[in-house]
Amino acid sequence: xxxxxxxxxxxxxxxxxxxxxxxxxxxxxxxxxxxxxxxxxxxxxxxxxxxxxxxxxxxxxxxxxxxxxxxxxxxxxxxxxxxxxxxxxxxxxxxxxxxxxxxxxxxxxxxxxxxxxxxxxxxxxxxxxxxxxxxxxxxxxxxxxxxxxxxxxxxxxxxxxxxxxxxxxxxxxxxxxxxxxxxxxxxxxxxxxxxxxxxxxxxxxxxxxxxxxxxxxxxxxxxxxxxxxxxxxxxxxxxxxxxxxxxxxxxxxxxxxxxxxxxxxxxxxxxxxxxxxxxxxxxxxxxxxxxxxxxxxxxxxxxxxxxxxxxxxxxxxxxxxxxxxxxxxxxxxxxxxxxxxxxxxxxxxxxxxxxxxxxxxxxxxxxxxxxxxxxxxxxxxxxxxxxxxxxxxxxxxxxxxxxxxxxxxxxxxxxxxxxxxxxxxxxxxxxxxxxxxxxxxxxxxxxxxxxxxxxxxxxxxxxxxxxxxxxxxxxxxx
Amino acid sequence: xxxxxxxxxxxxxxxxxxxxxxxxxxxxxxxxxxxxxxxxxxxxxxxxxxxxxxxxxxxxxxxxxxxxxxxxxxxxxxxxxxxxxxxxxxxxxxxxxxxxxxxxxxxxxxxxxxxxxxxxxxxxxxxxxxxxxxxxxxxxxxxxxxxxxxxxxxxxxxxxxxxxxxxxxxxxxxxxxxxxxxxxxxxxxxxxxxxxxxxxxxxxxxxxxxxxxxxxxxxxxxxxxxxxxxxxxxxxxxxxxxxxxxxxxxxxxxxxxxxxxxxxxxxxxxxxxxxxxxxxxxxxxxxxxxxxxxxxxxxxxxxxxxxxxxxxxxxxxxxxxxxxxxxxxxxxxxxxxxxxxxxxxxxxxxxxxxxxxxxxxxxxxxxxxxxxxxxxxxxxxxxxx
Numbered sequence: 019x020x021x022x023x024x025x026x027x028x029x030x031x032x033x034x035x036x037x038x039x040x041x042x043x044x045x046x047x048x049x050x051x052x053x054x055x056x057x058x059x060x061x062x063x064x065x066x067x068x069x070x071x072x073x074x075x076x077x078x079x080x081x082x083x084x085x086x087x088x089x090x091x092x093x094x095x096x097x098x099x100x101x102x103x104x105x106x107x108x109x110x111x112x113x114x115x116x117x118x119x120x121x122x123x124x125x126x127x128x129x130x131x132x133x134x135x136x137x138x139x140x141x142x143x144x145x146x147x148x149x150x151x152x153x154x155x156x157x158x159x160x161x162x163x164x165x166x167x168x169x170x171x172x173x174x175x176x177x178x179x180x181x182x183x184x185x186x187x188x189x190x191x192x193x194x195x196x197x198x199x200x201x202x203x204x205x206x207x208x209x210x211x212x213x214x215x216x217x218x219x220x221x222x223x224x225x226x227x228x229x230x231x232x233x234x235x236x237x238x239x240x241x242x243x244x245x246x247x248x249x250x251x252x253x254x255x256x257x258x259x260x261x262x263x264x265x266x267x268x269x270x271x272x273x274x275x276x277x278x279x280x281x282x283x284x285x286x287x288x289x290x291x292x293x294x295x296x297x298x299x300x301x302x303x304x305x306x307x308x309x310x311x312x313x314x315x316x317x318x319x320x321x322x323x324x325x326x327x328x329x330x331x332x333x334x335x336x337x338x339x340x341x342x343x344x345x346x347x348x349x350x351x352x353x354x355x356x357x358x359x360x361x362x363x364x365x366x367x368x369x370x371x372x373x374x375x376x377x378x379x380x381x382x383x384x385x386x387x388x389x390x391x392x393x394x395x396x397x398x399x400x401x402x403x404x405x406x407x408x409x410x411x412x413x414x415x416x417x418x419x420x421x422x423x424x425x426x427x428x429x430x431x432x433x434x435x436x437x438x439x440x441x442x443x444x445x446x447x448x449x450x451x452x453x454x455x456x457x458x459x460x461x462x463x464x465x466x467x468x469x470x471x472x473x474x475x476x477x478x479x480x481x482x483x484x485x486x487x488x489x490x491x492x493x494x495x496x
Numbered sequence: 497x498x499x500x501x502x503x504x505x506x507x508x509x510x511x512x513x514x515x516x517x518x519x520x521x522x523x524x525x526x527x528x529x530x531x532x533x534x535x536x537x538x539x540x541x542x543x544x545x546x547x548x549x550x551x552x553x554x555x556x557x558x559x560x561x562x563x564x565x566x567x568x569x570x571x572x573x574x575x576x577x578x579x580x581x582x583x584x585x586x587x588x589x590x591x592x593x594x595x596x597x598x599x600x601x602x603x604x605x606x607x608x609x610x611x612x613x614x615x616x617x618x619x620x621x622x623x624x625x626x627x628x629x630x631x632x633x634x635x636x637x638x639x640x641x642x643x644x645x646x647x648x649x650x651x652x653x654x655x656x657x658x659x660x661x662x663x664x665x666x667x668x669x670x671x672x673x674x675x676x677x678x679x680x681x682x683x684x685x686x687x688x689x690x691x692x693x694x695x696x697x698x699x700x701x702x703x704x705x706x707x708x709x710x711x712x713x714x715x716x717x718x719x720x721x722x723x724x725x726x727x728x729x730x731x732x733x734x735x736x737x738x739x740x741x742x743x744x745x746x747x748x749x750x751x752x753x754x755x756x757x758x759x760x761x762x763x764x765x766x767x768x769x770x771x772x773x774x775x776x777x778x779x780x781x782x783x784x785x786x787x788x789x790x791x792x793x794x795x796x797x798x799x800x801x802x803x804x805x806x807x808x809x810x811x812x813x814x815x816x817x818x819x820x821x822x823x824x825x826x827x828x829x830x831x832x833x834x835x836x837x838x839x840x841x842x843x844x845x846x847x848x849x850x851x852x853x854x855x856x857x858x859x860x861x862x863x864x865x866x867x868x869x870x871x872x873x874x875x876x877x878x879x880x881x
Contacts, residue, residue, distance in 0.1 A: 059518030075521025
């Protein structure tokens with residue numbers, strides 16, 4: 019046991035040495051070896067210290083079952099934190115651990131350096147522990163059932179946050195409106211850049227000061243609000259303080275996970291790219307080489323029907339490196355690309371891109387052919403390949419990554435027809451919502467908002483308004 | 497050459513055995529599944545997976561309302577990007593209605609699950625819930641309830657017994673106690689007084705028999721819905737009686753204008769055209785009881801399912817025969833499956849039978865099979881068991 023530990027420590031030091039040599043930049047690491055059920059618990063919760071909820075228990079059960087039946091295996095889990103926590107499965111062989119450590123270091127480098135993660139709370143392990151603590155205190159105060167059913171409702175919408183902005187907390191409606199108006203004004207002001215013909219505008223009489231008064235915005239919110247969770251938390255009239263507190267805590271957790279959802283392909287590709295290169299630098303016995311090859315193959319194995327992010331991400335990174343190492347004559351002339359800059363380029367990509375731009379900018383025609391990618395859809399009872407045009411494949415892949423792969427919802431109206439009812443709008447971009455799920459989710463929104471809620475979306479090319487008033491569902495074509 | 501302190505890292509392996517959160521929440525989830533099952537009992541009672549389960553112990557049943565509902569895209573109406581082996585062509589069929597699984601080994605927790613809501617249920621657990629507040633009305637003590645020895649259990653300690661059954665722990669305790677009272681504590685000098693023996697007791701289980709006389713109208717007017725309701729009812733009734741009696745037999749009598757004893761398969765699938773004379777079934781039941789199931793040793797439960805569409809002139813005879821049957825039976829149950837709420841000739845007559853042991857229930861929809869079961873077997877105030 020002790021020997022194993024020492025050997026692992028030696029290996030980690032060596033791997034770090036190599037990683038440093040490649041220029042990977044990671045946080046101090048804490049490797050924790052744990053049994054399968056603990057790894058799967060963390061996998062199901064997304065974080066070791068997360069709050070308790072039956073849905074995590076359900077996930078845990080499912081993942082653990084797959085492990086018990088040998089259907090899937092998590093070898094590692096890495097947490098975006100400083101110091102960075104990495105959990106290794108007890109019973110991994112040394113060579114497995116070598117691959118995993120290299121993989122994990124690259125993940126950590128990604129967390130630390132990718133722009134999307136720059137606002138990440140690196141103390142989330144502790145924050146989530148505090149959240150869990152607070153929720154269990156609320157359970158004591160208000161009863162387990164009450165807290166649980168409230169969390170059920172919050173989890174139904176908790177993905178609909180706005181990761182772009184840091185939202186001011188504790189605004190009342192009036193101050194929120196004032197703020198929005200100010201933003202509006204600033205925006206208008208900003209767009210009016212001084213031009214050569216500005217003086218033409220001043221030929222007329224100067225407008226009187228009274229005319230300049232901003233027209234009062236009556237819409238609430240003035241502009242569609244992407245952060246549904248924040249909006250409800252701020253402006254619902256039925257929530258108690260503890261409920262608003264839970265909502266704001268769960269929103270923070272979602273914001274923490276958000277960059278990971280936005281960079282899944284890149285992050286996994288980056289880690290796979292580096293574990294291959296790092297392990298190649300190690301002195302391996304022939305047995306170890308075979309074992310490494312097997313494990314590596316299983317990680318980056320292509321899958322049918324869905325894309326293996328590890329594989330696609332890896333291939334794109336390798337392709338970028340190749341294209342910037344050996345640019346074509348045209349690329350050199352037109353874009354001024356200097357040969358031999360491949361490594362430099364991929365480090366730049368890992369810093370500034372997310373899955374959206376990564377795919378849009380770097381998935382090339384050649385690569386879609388090499389990877390044999392295709393678009394498939396359901397035709398009658400059959401799933402068929404319907405398109406192999408590379409642009410369409412690329413665009414489809416981009417589309418599937420918009421908003422982390424989730425439907426884009428906004429608060430359209432928080433005071434519908436002056437009744438205080440809530441209207442959510444699905445920003446339809448060609449993909450319909452699952453109506454069964456939608457009809458079962460609306461009651462949760464209703465529970466949070468305390469009044470009738472509506473959802474506008476598109477079904478079969480027609481605009482439809484779905485309504486739930488606390489008792490019944492209605493739908494009406496617009 | 498490399499020493500760990502050049503780099504900032506720690507390897508640790510803590511004792512995680514107290515970290516039970518996953519299991520705790522898993523239990524909470526199972527508990528919720530159970531609650532949902534309980535709420536859905538009326539639906540589950542007629543669930544085909546169960547009724548047609550053929551003796552399987554664990555069955556899968558669809559459970560509504562225990563998914564994590566979110567706003568998600570309709571997978572079926574979406575285009576997806578996939579990956580081939582190198583030679584994929586437009587028009588290739590990938591499969592019929594696959595249920596694509598998310599990639600393996602990935603980190604979960606931030607991805608919504610899109611899985612089917614099928615819960616595995618142990619039939620016995622379901623029975624437990626279902627029969628929790630049911631009981632058999634009008635139980636009768638039968639003459640031939642013989643005393644039977646089934647097994648033995650050790651449940652007593654005595655001062656005499658066989659050496660091979662000596663209870664060492666208690667013997668030493670006695671010795672300790674005696675030595676202590678004598679002012680000389682410790683284990684020493686075990687005397688015959690200290691010896692304790694385990695003794696056993698016979699477990700006596702009274703033998704009891706029950707027979708269900710399942711009668712069903714198989715005339716043309718009984719459709720598949722009516723038969724299915726009857727089938728569900730008999731399924732649960734048999735199970736319920738099996739919990740009460742050591743041995744439960746079931747006799748199937750199908751009738752239209754005449755009655756015939758049939759096997760189970762025929763009973764539920766048989767369909768005949770023509771009218772209905774219910775008394776024929778009752779007469780057949782009497783005949784079978786008198787020849788094979790003496791009431792002195794059997795608890796007899798005749799149950800009759802019909803759509804109520806009986807030949808009017810036969811009603812009087814039916815009532816008379818029910819009287820006869822009641823003399824021999826514990827209870828007589830009449831279930832009428834009448835989904836369109838037609839006026840039923842049979843009920844017109846049965847409504848006036850005022851006997852405690854005669855019970856009826858009109859089933860209008862599937863969910864009411866559960867109500868029928870409860871109506872026949874609910875716990876009664878002050879009833880003797």
